[in-house]
Amino acid sequence: MPYKKVKGWSWESFWIVGGLFSWLIVPPIAAYLTIPGFADIIKQTSPSILGSTYLMGLLWGIGGLTYGLGVRYLGVSLGSSIILGLCSLFGAIIPSIYYEFNPTPGKDTISILTGTSWGQMVLLGLAICIVGIVICGKAGSMKDKDLGSTGTDAAGSEFKIVKGLILAVISGVLSACFSFGIEAGASMGDTANNLWKAAHPLEQGEFLFKNNVIFVVILWGGLTTNFIWCMILNARNKTFSDYTNKQSPLAKNYLLCALGGTMWFLQFFFYGMGESKMGNGASSWILHMSFIILIANMWGLFLKEWKGVSKKTKTTIIMGIAIIILSVIVVGYGNSLKPKKEIQKKDNYVNNSSNI
Numbered sequence: 001m002p003y004k005k006v007k008g009w010s011w012e013s014f015w016i017v018g019g020l021f022s023w024l025i026v027p028p029i030a031a032y033l034t035i036p037g038f039a040d041i042i043k044q045t046s047p048s049i050l051g052s053t054y055l056m057g058l059l060w061g062i063g064g065l066t067y068g069l070g071v072r073y074l075g076v077s078l079g080s081s082i083i084l085g086l087c088s089l090f091g092a093i094i095p096s097i098y099y100e101f102n103p104t105p106g107k108d109t110i111s112i113l114t115g116t117s118w119g120q121m122v123l124l125g126l127a128i129c130i131v132g133i134v135i136c137g138k139a140g141s142m143k144d145k146d147l148g149s150t151g152t153d154a155a156g157s158e159f160k161i162v163k164g165l166i167l168a169v170i171s172g173v174l175s176a177c178f179s180f181g182i183e184a185g186a187s188m189g190d191t192a193n194n195l196w197k198a199a200h201p202l203e204q205g206e207f208l209f210k211n212n213v214i215f216v217v218i219l220w221g222g223l224t225t226n227f228i229w230c231m232i233l234n235a236r237n238k239t240f241s242d243y244t245n246k247q248s249p250l251a252k253n254y255l256l257c258a259l260g261g262t263m264w265f266l267q268f269f270f271y272g273m274g275e276s277k278m279g280n281g282a283s284s285w286i287l288h289m290s291f292i293i294l295i296a297n298m299w300g301l302f303l304k305e306w307k308g309v310s311k312k313t314k315t316t317i318i319m320g321i322a323i324i325i326l327s328v329i330v331v332g333y334g335n336s337l338k339p340k341k342e343i344q345k346k347d348n349y350v351n352n353s354s355n356i
Contacts, residue, residue, distance in 0.1 A: 001299060002260035008248025012233035014257050015068055016226060017243075021261030023223035027216045030269055034209035035192050041213050045188050050217060053188075056181030057221020063087070063174030065226050066167045073164030075305040078140045078317065081293050082165070085133035085324055086172025088289030089126055094176065095183055121334025125327045129286065132323035137165065139317035146309040178218060178268075179285050182275070185214035193276075211272030219265075267292070278335075290328040297321050 006014040031038040042050070071079035093110075100109040113119030140161055182189075189210040196207035234240045242248070271288045278284040297317075300306065306314055 002256040002263070004303075006253045006256050008245060009242045009253055010233070010237055010239040011068070011072065012230040012237070013239055013242035014253065015065075016230035017254065018257040018261035018264070019223065019226050019230075021258050022264045023219040023226070026262050026265045027212070027219050030265070031212040031216050034212050037195075038192070038213045038216070041188055041191050041195075042217065045185075045191075049185060049187055053181050053185035053214065053217045054221045056177045056184050057218040058225050059174050059221075060177035060181060060218065061222035061225030063171045063177060064222055065229055066171035067175060070164055070167040070171050073160040074140060074168060075300060075303075078136060078143065078300070078305070079164065079168060081136040081297060081317075081321060081324065082133055082140070082168040083171045083175065084289045084293045084296070085129055085136065086169065087175040088286040089129055089133070090173055090176035093126060095179065098180075098183075116338075118334050118337035118339075121337060122331050123334075125286070125329075125331030125334060128330055129290075129324055129327035132320050132327060135316060135320035135323060139313055139320055140165065142313040142316055143306070143309050146313055181218040181221070182211060182214055185217055188213045188217070189276075206276045208273050208276050210276055212269070215265075215268055215272065286331050287328055290324055293321065293324055 003014055003018060028038075035041070067079075067083050070083050073079070074082070096108050096110045096113055099107040100111055103109065108119070113123055143161075192210040192213050193207040196210070197203070234242075244250070267288075271284075274288070275284050306317060
């Protein structure tokens, strides 16, 4: 939303300025404020773990890049529904397939999901989510026909259904790599968690901010992908002058990009807090994605992105959104049926852990 208020800048210019706050500036500040010695945790992590976490960030960065383009061509409402619906689906189901072949204590496998009543309910919710995505895609094709040759909606957004849908599918698949990045860098979060427990022996539960150290590395990957592509576009479109163009409201543009980038990171800051309590499984990920879909569609209505289309088209997109929300409820109910884990014994900590 703040990006929509930027004036006189090309897409690549405001996207990367906001991205510098999202991926480079704000994450280490958040980690510094919540995890003492977070930089030392990163330094002492094995290169293989850092590399796999960074790689997931690179792939997720492509998803984030195409998300921006997908919303550009489909609008906030439709673009977010399709992209994040696919993201929630892949982010929820692929880790369970991975752990089927790489068993890890405390992680749900696909056989557990298919072989238990609560898991089957979660899978049902994911299937319902797919139906909602398909209906949202149908609404997009109907909107394309309603707009005809104008190519723009009532919000003035450029609407290109074919290009937008291609980008949306790519973005939806690759954006799920953020969930995989959390899994890849889990040992860093575990270290932060153990250090916190050692320093707070009377506290119960998991460390609320343990994921902030993982986000720093994942977002380095996201920054790399987006920075390279935006620089290419700046050179191709000759838009490097945007950053110093005094004919545009420079101070306001930088402030809006900083606001948009910071707000964007906060989604994962709070997701990380919730994930520390729920775990990075199907329920927490689809809950996160689906609420973004819900709020994005509220903004889509505010921006009048569906003004000027037929009543049937509006009914179709509302139906698709409602079904995606229903999928969240079903997944949440399935998760509530999951048996509580047995109380685990307290972890043993190395004597010098406080030196990290």
